[in-house]
Amino acid sequence: MLQNRSKWKYVEMEDKAVPSMDEFTDLSPVLRKMLGQRGITTKEEVNRFLSPDLNNLHSAEWLDSIGKATQRVHDAIYNKEKILVFGDYDADGVSSTTVMLKTLQELGADCDFYIPNRFTEGYGPNEDAFVKAHEEGFSVIITVDTGIAAVYEAFVAKELGIDLIITDHHEIQEELPEAFAIIHPKCSPNYPFKELAGVGVAFKFAESLLGYFPKHLLEFVAIGTIADLVPLVDENRIFAYFGLHALTISKNVGIQALKNVSKIEGNVTEEDVGFSIGPRLNAVGRLQDADLAVQLLMSDDLVEAMEIAQEIQSLNERRQRIVNEIVKEAEEIIQDINGVVVVAKEGWNEGVLGIVASKLVRKYDRPAIVLTIKPELQVAKGSARSIPAFDLFTHCMKVRELFTHFGGHAQAAGMTLPIENIELINERLNTFITEELTEEDFKQEIEISSTLDIAEINVDLIYEIARLAPFGMKNPKPVFEIKDIPTDVRQIGSTKNHLKLHFNKDSSQIESIGFGLGHLYHFISPNTPLSVVGELGINEWNGNKKAQVLIQDMKIDTWQLFDQRGRRQIQIQPISNQKILAISNGQLNIDPSIYHEEYQEMMNLEEVDMLYICDLPPNLEILKKVVKATKPKIIYACYSVEESAYLTSFPKREEFIWYYAFIKKRKIVDLKQELKAIMNVKGWSKERIIFMSKVFFELDFVKIENGIIQINPNPEKRDLTESTSYKDRLKRIEVEKTLYYSNYEELRTWFTNCMEQLETTKEEVVSGL
Known part of the structure; x- marks a missing residue:
């Protein structure tokens, strides 16, 4: 048996979803099932999902205060007032800042941008920044991807005579800021989609300001939407779909330079944004001011853009090294793993602690809090990531008094706390988690869309499933289960750290690749049925395309x-x-x-x-x-087997009869003197003669002392099988033959x-x- 590392959760579909999909005869049963699992059941819903249309975006006018804010900005431009775009240091914030800046520049505004320093200012608007903006003559501040919690800062802006326009998408707090205008889907009862990214809200405002649909800004919307992990459904799906196409054909020199250092060629995918473009833009704000990332996207000089992109690439490589170093140090600190992993150390870069926490969660299957200690302030500051079964935000709020600052959601959070509270927070969270969770709850979860037969998997099916892309939150890339006996199992790679399985069934063939799973080779016995789960992909070599499964986990249920x-x-x-x-x-x-x-x-x-x-x-x-x-x-x-009983012929009954008659006739036989003669006459081995002698001895047919055999004149009549040695020899032969x-x-x-x-x-x- 081989235990699956993750918890396998099979995606269920409402019964009502199945019959209503029957009319789609042009869709395979697999795709129909995938759509049904997403709650897409009517013809209209299927068409909207499989064929995204910009005309299906909701009207920007449905966002509360957007008209008021638009008029204020137009007035500011007309009156030549200075406008400041106040952004955030992650990819969503950077792309939001870019969208708003490009819009204001197109309108001829006197504008600039400001992104706070993660290390010296922290997240969101702050009083010092607003005071400085006032001193520099800014009378309007537009926040993007931030500001909904800036209650005090909004008061400061009002006192300074600055009109604050907040555009944000984060969770609404107990009290709303008293700003000039708040543009936020969750503050807009009439707006039908509440899950826009910060850049999506900024784009809506840009559309209102420009008076037309700014298609040229969609590439930036795709970056922030995908990188911020908002649900890729409804408007976000449309933004990502058309934004990825825009990134593919982009004329923006900053995007081109970023694609170049990221080695992205051909069609840009959501994976390219999520794993290459987004992390590079994020790396800037994690290590220094995020201004450089905005400068790259705003640049119109290819040489300058390439220089900035190379600098960002270096920052990203440095970020990766720092993360690896902290992860290594954290693993050395971690001793017993009971509930929540809490690690803290002085000198850790707080900008990357969220990434470190994510890596620790994946390794230990436990929620992780990673903190950098600031001895001069007697506080610890850091980030946390959780597992699906444990709502980090809710449980931390139960001990909110132990934190100086805390914010986040179920799976991620940021925090500041007194150093002396680290152990206490760990103890309290461990109490919560041990009371509520079982060992099974700690396993990472894989959602399995369906179980497929080998014969169902082919290149056409994979292309059809690709129609569900772009994949992301609430529209995950389907994971399938395959149950069969592999015809070939191999370790591959220079260090044999990858696993390759071949499945053949009838005329269908499929290969499965498990990257980093090479160690499982030693746990797969021949001709054993196993189950693998993973995504479907296409392996292209010399123009030939073959379907393959990218293994995420596997198990063997039988012994x-x-x-x-x-x-x-x-x-x-x-x-x-x-x-x-x-x-x-x-x-x-x-x-x-x-x-x-x-x-x-x-x-x-x-x-x-x-x-x-x-x-x-x-x-x-x-x-x-x-x-x-x-x-x-x-x-x-x-x-x-050293000396095989099975390969050594067993004496026949006739041989026992001859040997017994020989001893009976001689009365006494000295084997030390006559053994070789018997061997030569009969062609028997020494071991054969000794074995038969021992059988006779055990049956009391003879007496043996010092190699001299003496016949028993009056033996009882007994069968050879009554001899222990005879029986043991037969058993030994049976054991060797069988085993x-x-x-x-x-x-x-x-x-x-x-x-x-x-x-x-x-x-x-x-x-x-």
């Missing part, structure tokens, strides 16, 4: 047999959380943590995960008892019968109850 018979050296490695029994005829030089028993000294055997059979048993019944008592999930047959000289399938069948007898016994007990 397994690993055939290591005849090996000279036995290696038994201890495995954490696995109980291992090694059984043999004598002592073994193995790790003391491994359970060891000898056949002749078996006491109370317990259930184990793995059974290593290091020597052949004296008889088959003993081994059957071992299997019955231990109920192993995995059996390793790693025994060998050593059988092929793999024969050996597996024998163990399977043992397992089935065990299961039959269980069923009988249950029935009896």
Whole structure:
């Protein structure tokens, strides 16, 4: 057996979704099921989803205060007032700032932008920045991707005579800022879609300001929307769909330079934005002022853009090194993992702690809080990430008094707290998590859309599934399960760290690749049915396209047999959380943590995960008892034979008769003197003669002393099978034939019968109850 690392959750679909999809005869059953799982069941819904249309975007006018804000900006431009765009330092904030700046510049505004420094100012608007803006003559401030919680800062702006226009998408707090205008979907009862990214809200405002639909800004909207992990449905799906196309054909020199350093060619995908473009823009604000990222997107000089892009690339590489260093240091600090992982150290870069926390969550399957200690302020500041089963925001709010500052949502948060509260917060959160969660809840979750047969998977199906793209939150890339017996299992890669499986069924073939799963090769026995889950992809080589499965996890539900018979050296490695029994005829030089028993000294055997059979048993019944008592999930047959009883011919009854007649006639036979003569006359081996002599001795036909055989004149009539040596020899032959000289399938069948007898016994007990 092989346990799946993650928790497999099968996506359910409402029954009503199935019949209504029957009219779509041009869609495969698989795609219809995927649409139904997304709640898309009517013809109109299917067409809207599979064929995004800019005409299906909602009117910007439905956002509250947008008309008032638009008029104020137009007045400011007309009166030559200075306008400041106040942004945020992540990819959504940077792209929002760019959208608003380009809009204001197009309108001829006297404008500039400001993004606070993560390290010296923290998140969001602040009083000092507003005071400075006032001193520099700005009379209008437009926030993008921030500001909805800036209650005090809005008061400051009002006192300074600045008209504050807030555009944001973050969660609304208990009190709204008293700003000139707030443009926010969740503050707009009539606006039908509440999940826009910050850049989506900024785009709506830009559309209102320009008086037309600014298609040329869609590429920036795609960056912020995808990078900020908002749900890619409704308007966000449309923005991402057309924005990715805009990124593909972009004439913006900053985008071109960014694609160049990211090595993005051809069609830009959501993966390109999520894993290449977004992280690079984020890296700037994580290590320094985010201004450089805005300058790149605003640049109209290719040489300048390439220089900035190279600098951003260097920052991103530096960010990766810093993250790796902190992760390594954090892992050294982590000792016992009970509930929530909390690590803190002085000197850690607070800009990357969210990434570090995410990596720790993936490694330990536990919520993680990562803090940098600031001894001069006696505080710790950092980020947290969680697992699906644990609502971090709700539980931290239960101990809100222990934090100086705290904010976030169920799966991510930022915080500042007194140093002395670190341990207390850890204890309180651990109490919550141990009371509410089971061990199963800590596993990472994989949502499985459907189980596919090998024959269903082909390139056409993969292209059809691609119609669901762009994938993201609330529209995840489908993950499928395949259950079958692989025809070939290999380790691949220079360090053998990847796994490759081949499946053949009828005329269909499919290969599966598990990157970083090479270690599982040793847990897959021949001809064993297994289940893999993963995304479907296309492997293209020399113009040939083949469907493949990109494995995320796998499991084997049945017991397994690993055939290591005849090996000279036995290696038994201890495995954490696995109980291992090694059984043999004598002592073994193995790790003391491994359970060891000898056949002749078996006491109370317990259930184990793995059974290593290091020597052949004296008889088959003993081994059957071992299997019955231990109920192993995995059996390793790693025994060998030095002197084979099976390959040595067994003396025939006629040979016993001749040899007994010879001894009876001679009365006394001195084997030390006559052994070679008997061997030469009969062509027997020394061992054959000694064996037959021992059988006669055990049957009391003869007496043997110092190699001299003397006939018993009045023996009882007994059969040869009554001799212990004779019976043991037959048993030994049966053991070797069954367990050593059988092929793999024969050996597996024998163990399977043992397992089935065990299961039959269980069923009988249950029935009896």
